[in-house]
Amino acid sequence: MTKAELIVAYENMLLAREFDHAMINLYRQSKIVGGVYAQIGNEASSVGTAMALQEGDIIFPMHRDNGAHFVRGMTPREMAINFLFRRGSITRGTDGTGHFADPEKKIYGNVSHLGAMVPVAVGAALAQKLSKSGFVVLNYIGDGGASVGEVHEGLMMASVQQLPFVLVIENNQYAYSTPVAAQTHNPRFSDRAIGYGIPGVTVDGTDIEAVFSATSQAIEFARAGNGPTIIETTTMRMRGHAEHDPFDYVPKELLEEWDRKDPVLRTATLLLNKGASESELTSMQQQAKSEIEEAVAYANTLPAPDAAEAFKNVFFQ
Amino acid sequence: MTYIDAINDALQYEMERDSSVFLIGEDIGAFGGAFKATKGLYQRFGKDRVIDTPITEAGLVGAAIGASLFGYRPVAEMQFSDFITNAFNQLVTVAATTAYRWGLPVPIVVRCPSGAGISGGPFHSRNPEVWFVHQPGLKVVCPGTPEDAKGLLISSIRDNSPVLFFEHKRLYRSLKSEVPSGEYVVPLGKAKTARIGKDLSLITYGGTLPLAVEVAEAFAKEGKADIEVIDLRSLVPLDLEAILSSVRKTSRVLVLHEDNLTAGFGAELVALITEHAFEALDAPVKRLASFDSPVPFAPDLEREVLPSVRSVGSAVEELLDY
Ligand SMILES: Cc1ncc(C[n+]2csc(CCOP(=O)(O)OP(=O)(O)O)c2C)c(N)n1
Ligand SMILES: [Mg+2]
Secondary structure (H helix, E strand, O other), X not given: OOHHHHHHHHHXXXXXXXXXXXXXXXXXXXXXXXXXXXXXXXXXXXXXXXXXXXOOOEEEOOOOOHHHHHHOOOOHHHHHHHXXXXXXXXXXXXXXXXXXXXXXXXXXXXXXXXXXXXXXHHHHHHHHHHHOOOOOEEEEEEOOHHHOHHHHHHHHHHHHOOOOEEEEEEEOOEEOXXXXXHHOOOOOHHHHHHHHOOOXXXXXXXXXXXXXXXXXXXXXXXXXXXXXXXXXXXXXXXXXXXXXXXXXXXXXXXXXXXXXXXXXXXXXXXXXXXXXXXHXXXXXXXXXXXXXXXXXXXXXXXXXXXXXXHHOOOOOO | OXXXXXXXXXXXXXXXXXXXXXXXXXXXXXXXXXXXXXXXXXXXXXXXXXXEOOOOHHHHHHHHHHHHOOOOEEEEEOOOHHHHHHHHHHHHXXXXXXXXXXXXXXXXXXXEEEOOOOOOOOOOOOOOHHHHHOOOOOEEEOOOOHHHHHHHHHXXXXXXXXXXXXXXXXOOOOOEOOOOOOOOOOOOOOOEEEEOOOOEEEEEOHHHHHHHHHHHHHHHHOOOOOEEEEEOOEEEOOOXXXXXXXXXXXXXXXXXXXXXXXXXXXXXXXXXXXHXXXXXXXXXXXXXXXXXXXXOOOHHHHHHHOOOHHHHHHHHHHHHHO
């Protein structure tokens, strides 16, 4: 990646991490409802993949992809307003966390049911093929969600129709308390591609350059009409499943091992190697922190949604 | 025109008129579908507008949802309505909640050949409409005549909400009537008085509409009663006004459907009628529906569980005698 690309990556990874810290704090103060699914450890995967998209491309992220949301143009304020269920939120207060869609930014969030969005994202890719738009759909699933039957059905359709579709399997070693070894007999998720007759690659999901390069390749492959790819990014979920979860089932050594590969630190090192200075990095860190703090403070000044919203739009108006 | 030809006509008409309409399903292409509802459409519109899929009910309904987010109006076919269980999550979790959560339309239609009476056995005979009635955000349409099959399907395709469209497969080739050619729209949510009467309201939809009319005609012929038959045509949206005005006129109500009894749509109708028109009733509202069992395979057993001229007739007698 160029220095300029690395700067963009680093800024978005910092936003994702600071947003996590802010949400964790609010959770501890009981100032937030619902779960807080931190993405700490996943920043290079969500940011590096999303950065490979071009303008007009479409993204269907999952619950630990705030970094991808930031890359695709969600602002910290928009995110904070939705997470904090304030008036003016993009879901009108009907749904939380990343469960929103913003058609202008071509972001289509998830539903809670893991796997359910894969066939939908494939349908979005079908629409691109039919309309010859030239746009590609990037969709995400976890090591746990990848077991759901709908993922298979979506991949059957995407592969047989040779759709412009890329599925990122974010293998962060755990699905809630279930380790990969109890999720699948074959821990190499990219092998699943063989069954669909499509390319599959595994990359180090803490290495922003590896993630970006693999995804860029898959996206251009799809755009050229060659069909879908599965990309497995190996990462570590450095927190509990959500903040209520003490994750004492995760061995300490495993966390220590992955902590040495912290994607935010690794990206900082890459930047230093590209000639960035310590003080540049520090100011980027401060900038991200203050942007998130400002966004949360702003959201906190907003009132709750108007109660009448609860009764609107059950059917499209 | 037969009921199935009316479906085919509606699909062809909408596909000619609107290039955003495409069909997606299993064996619907060159083969024309298990019931031939899409016969000739692949030859006319090509493989990008009549899309054959692997056996992936969740996959193809999901694909319809996804494409609908990008300006398409997909019409998905379940080979049999029974298989919609495999797409349940896509419909109730994704399609039904999208307008509420995202403020976006999901203009899809899922066509479901449903119903018993053809010895289809437990897995090719279901009437699963009420599962979807319970989920806010879905429309549920059940035509009982060829002309409604056409007019309601056209409305469903043009609707911006996800529509479950239940076609009763026993009606496919057993019903024939005049169907207007070209543009023909029957709005969703408007019931039809299939027979005007004054002594009893027989409220039904879909597969049991011909049965209701047959019984009503028989009672009229024998001079026993003048029965009004209300054809709901869609369950969501529901034409409550039409129901209540008939009930207020006749004061006796039989609710009839082929889906089994317990927590069927009849239960909702009885609740609505007693809530809104209790003072108009001269007898308890009665329900007649299939026996609460899987639909059995052997014709002699199947006949036992389904509503029949005899069972409907005796329910009517009971109400008239009350
Ligand atoms: C179909 C379904 N079953 C169960 C759940 C509850 N659940 C939410 S997240 C989760 C674990 C997901 O693990 P993974 O897919 O690996 O993603 P991660 O949270 O690790 O990023 C579970 C079991 C769900 N949301 N959907
Ligand atoms: Mg996981």
